[in-house]
Amino acid sequence: MRKITRPWRTFTQAVLLGILCCGLFVDANAAETKPNVVFILADDLGFSDTTLYGTTKFYRTPNMERLAARGMTFSRAYASSPLCSPTRSSILTGLSPARTDITAPVCHLPVARMKATQGDAAPPNKKAILPNSATRLDTKHYTLAEMFRDNGYATAHFGKWHLGPEPYSPLEHGFDVDIPHWPGPGPAGSYVAPWKYPDFDPQTPQEHIEDRMAEEAVAYMEAHRDEPFFLNYWMFSVHAPFDAKQKLIDKYKKRVDPNDPQRSPTYAAMIESMDDAVGTLIDALDRLGIADNTIVIFASDNGGNMYNAVDDSTATSNAPLRGGKATMYEGGVRGPGVVVYPGVVEPGSRSDEVIQSADFYPTLLELLKIEKQPEQLFDGISIVPALKGGKLQREGIYTYFPHSPGVPDWLPPAVSVHRGDWKLIRLFYNGENGKHRYKLYDLKHGLGETTDLAAQYPDIVMELDAMIEDFLVDTGAVLPRPNPNFDPSRYDPTLEGKATLKGGANKPTAKTKSKPAAPVAGWQPQGTCELSIDGDELVVESTGGDPHFYTALPESANAQQPSARSFTLRFTMTSNANDAGQVFWHEKGVAPSYFRDRSVPFSVTPDGKPHEYSIAFTSEHPVVGIRIDPATSAGVMRISDIRLTNQDGEIIHAWEF
Structure with missing residues (x-):
């Protein structure tokens, strides 16, 4: 059994330890026969979020242009899914998400499910019952990292993972190093320090996570410059939460065109920090003299996020493509794609061939002249013919x-x-x-x-x-x-196709005030809803999209919580709004932005009649706040008798109206 290495606080410290313990002596001539591989995966970066395709006037990505000048840019580079975890599973296995069973970004949830399962039920307004995605990348898969490790490569993962915590982390899937060893769906709290990674502290105030990740990756390359390495640099950028360096936000505020659908200064600043990280990696390859012996792949895990509200606008636009992240239209699955391999791929070349995430694994095998495992199966194909300027022979790609x-x-x-x-x-x-x-x-x-x-x-x-x-x-x-x-x-x-934007960002309306609405009976309305009291009921009026409301628990409720921290939130609700709901909880000492990591969905019966709902959940720390998302569509919900109970059914706190 191979040893699993714990994550380091900084890679620089680890390098010093490695030199003292075992030295770094390899055959330089052997390294020349094995090219290094740097795989850069952006998160939620859309087709029109770079300057590679002539589709943006607002963003600036000079380092992406530098990278493209060294290799081939693909105009039809597809993610295997319109959401992140499925695509990530596809890259690491060469398989479709239909085969890995990870079809939704749920790998941060507490339950560990290796296989997809049939769904149990659906509300009466839905024609289909949806399956339940797997929540972990099964270690039975022979991953890309394991292939590299078994062929003499040093392997390291930097950045976002979102395929499961230990024992399903990068360290159990073939990587020797994992920094910052974080299983969540986005950065821990924020991009700009202070952040909330358990074993990864900022070195300076206001340090940007992408700057730091690039610095750590460069230190890794410096340590392994004389041996072949596989560096998996999976960016946190440009996934929510939306924050950036203030000086960059101020810079883009001066460039805003109110008639351009791409007009969020914050998002543009995030794009620039992402591009800076690409530049840092390119510069390091050049400085270390290993650029000519390094394959670089750049891709995105899905289309651009067009639906969250940022700076009184949407995050971005994927025009001329339709739709965005989480949709089956082109804007949800088509993104930027660049492959660099000096001596094999013509610099500054372009291709209109169709490629997909599952193609990278078999492609790297062919480029490195490594045979696949005897029983290994791929849904992707090698795109080497396209990299050499030719056509691909494929029947089609599937999403x-x-x-x-x-x-x-x-x-x-x-x-x-x-x-x-x-x-x-x-x-x-x-x-x-x-x-x-x-x-x-x-x-x-x-x-x-x-x-x-x-x-x-x-x-x-x-x-x-x-x-x-x-x-x-x-x-x-x-x-x-x-x-x-x-x-x-x-x-x-x-x-169909009519849901409003997350955060209510279609246009400023009475429902999307810049000034927060006042709490109602202790519940703070947020997103696309308004609250009021009618008798003993909390009335929720939703315009669709992302209606939700939050309340903090009093200290008296904290004192009554069980040590096992198993809870059930119970309430009665009458609803005419379609779609399922969700309950989130806020744990003590954990940033509220982590709500996305702590949630339980529940089915809603939108028949205009009262129904009892019981949503069970467990927490690692004392629960200090509750958020209810009663629907995603427009409608009116009337809620009463809200109470939080422990595992024995005893009431910890009840809300009265």
């Missing part, structure tokens, strides 16, 4: 996303195939009489996916759907299934 986030450009659970310029989306059980529904697009003549050609070309729909069916069978995908409790009278097809 499996059996989920339905409540964002603008929303779609029911779906799977898609790209074949050449054709793209077919199958919407599970969303047609008439429980049949599937289809959207067909010709991307060559309609990149914006505004014209659905399914009715016009039924033969192409049949051909592409047969490909989809073969893919689903081959991967053994756990599929959505028809909802036997579906009630057509409660289904509103006009809601």
Whole structure:
């Protein structure tokens, strides 16, 4: 059994320890035969978030341009999923998320589930019951890092992981080093220090995490310059929370064009810090004299986040593509892609070939002349022919996303195939009489996916759907299934693609005031809702998108909490708003931004009748606050008899109206 190395507070300290303990002596001639590999993965970076494609006037990415000048830029680089964890699993295994079973970004949740499972139920306004994603990357997979390690490479992971905490961290998946050893879905608290990583302290006040990560990565390259290394630099940028260096925010405030959909100074500043990190890595490769023997890959884990509110705007725009992160349209899955390999890939070249996240593993095997394992299977293909200026021989690429986030450009659970310029989306059980529904697009003549050609070309729909069916069978995908409790009278097809923005950022309205609304009976309305009291009920009026409200627990409730910290939040709710709800909790000593790490979803029955809801959860620290997200769509909810109980059913605190 190999030794699992604990994360270091700084890599520089580890280098000194390594020199003292064992030395760093390798055969330099052997290193020349094995190129280093630097894999840079941005988080939520959209197709139009760099200057590589001529689609932005606002952002500045000179280091991305430097990188592209050294290799090949792909105009059709696709993530394997419109959300992060599935794509990350695909990169590390060469498999589709349909096969890894990670189809949703839930790998930070407490429950450890290795396989996807069938869903139990769905509300009557939903046509399909969604499956439950796996919540960990199973260690049975022979990962990219394990392949490198077994072929004489030093391996290190820097940055975001989001495929599971120990025993499913990078240290159990082939990496010798993991900094900052953080399993969450985004940076711990903020980008600018002080941050909240358990074993990774800032060195200076206001230190930016991307600057620090790049510094640590450079120290690693310096230590391993005389031996082959695989450096997995998975950025936190530009995922929420949205904050940045103030001097950069001020810089971009002067450049804002109110008519440009890309007009968030904070997001532009985040883009620049991301680009600076790329520049730091390039400079280090040059300074160390190893750039000519290093493969560099740059990609994004999904499309740009068009839906969160930032600076009285949206985070970004993926135009000319439709949609963004969490959608099946091009803006959700197409992003920047660059591959550099001196002597193999022509500098400054471009390709329109279709590539996907699962392709990188088999591609690196071919470039390094390493054989795959005897029983190893890939859903991706080697893109070496494209890297050498040729064409790829592939039938199509598939995107499996059996989920339905409540964002603008929303779609029911779906799977898609790209074949050449054709793209077919199958919407599970969303047609008439429980049949599937289809959207067909010709991307060559309609990149914006505004014209659905399914009715016009039924033969192409049949051909592409047969490909989809073969893919689903081959991967053994756990599929959505028809909802036997579906009630057509409660289904509103006009809601498709009509959800409002997270944080209510469509445009300033009475529902999205810059000044926070006053608390109501101790509950602070947030997002896209207003609160009021009617008798003994808390009335929630939602405009859709992200309605939620928060309250802090009194000290008396903290004193009554059990040591086991198992709780159930109970309440009665009458609702006519579609979609599921969520309960979040705030733990003592943990930043409120960690709400995304501590939540439990619950199904809502939107029939206008009172229903009892009981949401159980456990915490690591005393619970000091509760947040309720009662829906994601527009509607009115009336809530009463809210109480928090312990594992024995005893009331810790009750809220009266």
